[in-house]
């Protein structure tokens with residue numbers, strides 16, 4: 001199984017870029033991982049929220065491959081503890097043959113087409129984070145999950 005994180009828009013803040021890179025590098029010791037960045041869409045000012053979500057939705061669909069198992073990161077999704085999330089990743093490693101694709105929405109969330117395409121929704125908190133910040137939080141949680149599965153002393157209950 002390979003894990004992909006599909007995100008919209010380049011991370012422009014240097015402090016996020018550095019921290020994301022750090023956890024990406026750590027993660028790669030445990031599991032094949034890639035972060036796929038969809039470029040920001042242009043002329044958003046002339047679009048309604050709905051039009052922007054649809055446009056982003058079209059770009060997300062273009063990045064998906066046959067056999068992908070799609071999970072949306074969404075504050076209204078299912079919540080886990082870190083240990084629970086490590087168990088979730090382990091189970092998926094037995095059932096997902098190709099890519100386990102986590103998707104982060106744009107500033108207004110996801111288009112209906114993307115909700116329909118996804119198999120699950122996962123929440124990292126009931127609070128809403130920026131679409132930039134949630135990347136780092138997710139990658140750190142994924143790294144934490146891998147250390148839990150490998151009995152390494154990073155996570156403490």
Ligand SMILES: C[S@@+](CC[C@H](N)C(=O)[O-])C[C@H]1O[C@@H](n2cnc3c(N)ncnc32)[C@H](O)[C@@H]1O
Nearest residue numbers: 073074075104105109123124125127128129131
């Ligand atoms: C600024 S939020 C969009 C919020 C928007 N109100 C919505 O309905 O989704 C941008 C993206 O960050 C992700 N996100 C933000 N907070 C999250 C959380 N607590 N759990 C999981 N994903 C979250 C989601 O993918 C969301 O689409």
